Amino acid sequence: MGFIVSPLWHGEGYYRFVTVKNKRAIYLLLLANSISGISQGISMLAIPWYFISVAHDEGLFSQIYFAVTSISLIWGVYAGTLVDRYDRRRIFLAINVAGMLMLGIASLTGYIQGATPWPLVALVFATTVFIYNIHFPTLYGFAQEITAREDYGRVTSQLEVQGQLTWTISGGLGALLLNGVPGHFNFFGADVIVPFTIRPLSIYEVFSIDAVTYILAFIIIWQIRSMPMADRTVDTDPLITRIRTGMSYLKKHPIIFLFGNTSLFIFLTIIVHSTLVNPIYVDHFLHHGGDVYALSDMVFSMGALLAGFVTTRLFGQRRIISGLAGLSLIAGMMYFVHVYNSVLAWYYLCYFVIGFSNAAARVLRVTFLFSHIPNSVIGRTNSVFFVINVAMRLMLTGLFALPLFHQGINIIYANAVLGGICITGGILIWLQKDDLEKLHETHNE
Numbered sequence: 001m002g003f004i005v006s007p008l009w010h011g012e013g014y015y016r017f018v019t020v021k022n023k024r025a026i027y028l029l030l031l032a033n034s035i036s037g038i039s040q041g042i043s044m045l046a047i048p049w050y051f052i053s054v055a056h057d058e059g060l061f062s063q064i065y066f067a068v069t070s071i072s073l074i075w076g077v078y079a080g081t082l083v084d085r086y087d088r089r090r091i092f093l094a095i096n097v098a099g100m101l102m103l104g105i106a107s108l109t110g111y112i113q114g115a116t117p118w119p120l121v122a123l124v125f126a127t128t129v130f131i132y133n134i135h136f137p138t139l140y141g142f143a144q145e146i147t148a149r150e151d152y153g154r155v156t157s158q159l160e161v162q163g164q165l166t167w168t169i170s171g172g173l174g175a176l177l178l179n180g181v182p183g184h185f186n187f188f189g190a191d192v193i194v195p196f197t198i199r200p201l202s203i204y205e206v207f208s209i210d211a212v213t214y215i216l217a218f219i220i221i222w223q224i225r226s227m228p229m230a231d232r233t234v235d236t237d238p239l240i241t242r243i244r245t246g247m248s249y250l251k252k253h254p255i256i257f258l259f260g261n262t263s264l265f266i267f268l269t270i271i272v273h274s275t276l277v278n279p280i281y282v283d284h285f286l287h288h289g290g291d292v293y294a295l296s297d298m299v300f301s302m303g304a305l306l307a308g309f310v311t312t313r314l315f316g317q318r319r320i321i322s323g324l325a326g327l328s329l330i331a332g333m334m335y336f337v338h339v340y341n342s343v344l345a346w347y348y349l350c351y352f353v354i355g356f357s358n359a360a361a362r363v364l365r366v367t368f369l370f371s372h373i374p375n376s377v378i379g380r381t382n383s384v385f386f387v388i389n390v391a392m393r394l395m396l397t398g399l400f401a402l403p404l405f406h407q408g409i410n411i412i413y414a415n416a417v418l419g420g421i422c423i424t425g426g427i428l429i430w431l432q433k434d435d436l437e438k439l440h441e442t443h444n445e
Helices: 023-054 058-085 090-115 118-145 150-181 203-222 239-252 253-261 264-284 290-315 321-339 344-372 375-400 412-431 435-444
Strands: 008-009 014-015 181-185 190-198
Touching: 008 150, 023 058, 023 090, 023 118, 023 150, 023 203, 023 264, 023 290, 058 090, 058 118, 058 264, 058 375, 090 118, 090 203, 090 344, 118 344, 118 375, 150 203, 150 290, 150 412, 150 435, 181 239, 181 290, 181 412, 239 375, 253 375, 264 290, 264 321, 264 344, 264 375, 264 412, 290 321, 290 344, 321 412, 344 375, 375 412, 412 435
Parallel strands: none
Antiparallel strands: 181 190
């Protein structure tokens, strides 16, 4: 974790990315998030590949993904109200306990029976998705709560750096865990010979590793003590009233509502592609195994890692909107390359660029929203964005579950759809550029 405390170059000199008061709290938050992020990353890699390469039933996984995403529509709204209603540190502790228990039960069942039944694997997937759905609203709400306004851009960049570093690590570990090392391995398109072998781990052995990471994250979060730096009034109204509060705020600020949704289009495509499209694409079109699938996630995260370091310096406060529009267009073009390309080197390069574009867009988006949405309603407004995003994800999941996309190499057309979504998002952001920039300049005067 040494990179977190290293100075980053910005403007005319070096700066510390956090305020002195809460430096230890933010370090612990980042460390705990890194550890649990590795667990979530490995699970989200291993489970889709399990259904494709072990169960040989990607259609079943598409149905599971559709069902889980449908439930997320309800859970996402409720999760956002929890973030604004309860102590965010305690929420972190609770979700780590839930993850540890679910993965521990699934792992123990596998060790006893010698295999993990697919319904239990599906339940672990659902648990991981639900944890993911509340994890990030809690993370950003807590980070905003303990961070000074002038540090928002720096802290969001660092959150993205450590988040993507963990996904990079989980991608590399996933390649080893899923595929093993049978005397050689694929390294960015080249076949590398090594003088040793490592057997692939079973899905329940992967779950046992993940359960331990949740325990470690719980121990670290337990030690966090912080001083709030953002005004926060805890809303004790009933659930429905709290949901209406978030919707009411966005209704009064339609430009933020439009921005919050269109700036999530890249992320929308990433979730669907990485979980549903990419494993089938690697297997059906590229004709490679779990090592290539897992390494693509690692390459994606390397691009995102770079974005975490350079986004604030590259775009600053004045180019947030134009930067978001450009990043969306670039990501869209990379998806269209996937439609025609079967060369691994180009596949990895495109994934690197998509990873960079997604992470940079997230940093810019969160920096903008932190500056314009009060901390007291950040969870509920994010819930509105989340539910709309999940609804769109649900439509894409239903579309890509059609038999058409599972015949031959037809999965390539899913990339064309995702590319079109990114380009549409970029155009919509550009069309509202003047109004958004005027709002941002007025707010920061």
